[in-house]
Amino acid sequence: MAVTEDEVKQWAQELGRTPTVITMGRLKLMPLPLESDAAIGSIEARYHDPTAGGWTATVAVMRFK
Numbered sequence: 001m002a003v004t005e006d007e008v009k010q011w012a013q014e015l016g017r018t019p020t021v022i023t024m025g026r027l028k029l030m031p032l033p034l035e036s037d038a039a040i041g042s043i044e045a046r047y048h049d050p051t052a053g054g055w056t057a058t059v060a061v062m063r064f065k
Contacts, residue, residue, distance in 0.1 A: 003030045015041060020050065 003011070003021065011030065012018045019041020022029045031043050038044070047057045 001030050001032055003028050011041060015039070017041075020048075022048070 005028075008019065008021055008028070008030070019030050020043050021041075022031065022043075030041050032040060033043065035044075043050075045056065047055065047059055049056050
């Protein structure tokens with residue numbers, strides 16, 4: 001889901017933690033994973049390595065708002 005900096009702050013308050021935000025060009029995207037036990041704004045390490053900032057698997061990205 002595309003988000004602004006203000007929306008990220010709002011989600012952080014709602015979730016009780018800062019969500020992971022992926023930057024793709026000018027877009028800032030917050031993940032909405034499909035796994036049943038996944039949380040909004042989180043990505044498993046098997047898909048994305050936050051340290052290296054890169055993807056570790058093939059994923060589909062779709063805009064949702």
